[in-house]
Amino acid sequence: GQNIDQPTEMTATEGAIVQINCTYQTSGFNGLFWYQQHAGEAPTFLSYNVLDGLEEKGRFSSFLSRSKGYSYLLLKELQMKDSASYLCAGERSNDYKLSFGAGTTVTVRA
Amino acid sequence: NAGVTQTPKFRVLKTGQSMTLLCAQDMNHEYMYWYRQDPGMGLRLIHYSVGEGTTAKGEVPDGYNVSRLKKQNFLLGLESAAPSQTSVYFCASRIDERTGELFFGEGSRLTVL
Numbered sequence: 131g132q133n134i135d136q137p138t139e140m141t142a143t144e145g146a147i148v149q150i151n152c153t154y155q156t157s158g159f160n161g162l163f164w165y166q167q168h169a170g171e172a173p174t175f176l177s178y179n180v181l182d183g184l185e186e187k188g189r190f191s192s193f194l195s196r197s198k199g200y201s202y203l204l205l206k207e208l209q210m211k212d213s214a215s216y217l218c219a220g221e222r223s224n225d226y227k228l229s230f231g232a233g234t235t236v237t238v239r240a
Numbered sequence: 241n242a243g244v245t246q247t248p249k250f251r252v253l254k255t256g257q258s259m260t261l262l263c264a265q266d267m268n269h270e271y272m273y274w275y276r277q278d279p280g281m282g283l284r285l286i287h288y289s290v291g292e293g294t295t296a297k298g299e300v301p302d303g304y305n306v307s308r309l310k311k312q313n314f315l316l317g318l319e320s321a322a323p324s325q326t327s328v329y330f331c332a333s334r335i336d337e338r339t340g341e342l343f344f345g346e347g348s349r350l351t352v353l
Contacts, residue, residue, distance in 0.1 A: 134282060163341065172244075172330065173283075175341040217282070226338040227298075230275075230282030 134231035136218045141237045148205045150234045152218035156199040160223040164192055164203045167215045167233065176203065176216075205236070213238045242266050246331050246345035253321045253352045261316040261348050263331030271334040272314040273298070273342065274306060276327040283330065289314055290337065321352045 133155040142148040154162070161180035165173040179185060179194035179201060191204040205212055215233040222229065244265045253259055263272065270291050275283040285298030287306040295306045303325060305317045314333075318325060328349050332342040 138280075160338075170347075172344040172346045173342075174344070178341060219282075227285060227288075228283075228342065230284075232280055232282045 134218055134220055134229055136216075136231040136234045138232070139235045139237070141239060142208055144208055144210060144238055144240050146208050148208060148236060150203045150205070150216050150218075150236070152201045152203070152231060154199050154201070154218075154220040154229075156196065158223050159196070159199070159220055160226065161221040162192075162194055162201045163217075163219040163221065163228060164201075165217040165219065167217055169214070173217055208238045210238050210240070212236060244331055244333055244343050244345040246329075246348050248348060249346065250349050251351070253318075253350065255322060255352060257321050258317070258319050259321065259350075260318075261329055261331075261350075263314045263316070263333075263345055264312055265314075265331075265333040265343070266312065267333060267335075267343065268311070269333035269343070270311075270336045272308065273332045273334075274304070274314065274316045275330045275332065276300065277330060277347075278327050286316065286329075318350075321350075323352045326350060326352045 136152045164176040167173040177192035184193045189206045194201045215235050217233045218231040219228040247262045273288040274286040284300050289295045289308040292311040307315045328347045331345040
């Protein structure tokens with residue numbers, strides 16, 4: 131696997147910014163996915179990074195540093211509906227399978 | 241546009257019983273996957289399929305069997321259920337091996353008593 135590591139929980143206030151970090155094993159790495167999963171629901175795709183740098187999609191941005199084995203997901207202007215688990219997944223270069231982290235539960239408070 | 245559909249959504253089994261989970265996708269995807277999700281752990285790959293008529297083992301295949309007789313369907317079977325198989329099972333599909341994201345079904349919650 132990719133030894134994906136991400137924090138278990140984070141709490142933030144509505145309207146604030148939260149950054150979820152993810153580290154992974156760099157050997158055999160191809161790309162990095164972020165998924166959002168609301169309680170009791172399916173994971174839904176947020177972003178995919180294969181090159182170094184920041185990619186922005188509306189209120190969500192994802193960053194990748196291949197040399198450091200590091201990624202983060204940035205959630206801006208937090209809304210109550212952003213309360214969910216955020217899954218980091220590394221894509222392996224040999225077979226393109228995904229190795230998932232345990233997920234970071236983000237709680238947004240009013 | 242249904243995407244990925246799993247049935248049943250919930251099931252309670254007794255130890256030793258058998259059952260089959262059905263996954264259906266209407267996106268003409270080649271690759272299909274079965275994962276299990278347990279508290280405090282990432283999604284773990286059970287089995288996957290690279291096309292109709294093919295299956296392969298993932299990280300945690302023991303106690304499970306799969307079949308892909310039709311491209312749109314991927315079945316996960318438990319021949320003799322054990323309490324350790326209590327989990328939420330997710331099916332996913334992908335266009336091919338390396339293109340695009342995985343699309344997930346809504347999950348099937350299985351409890352083995």
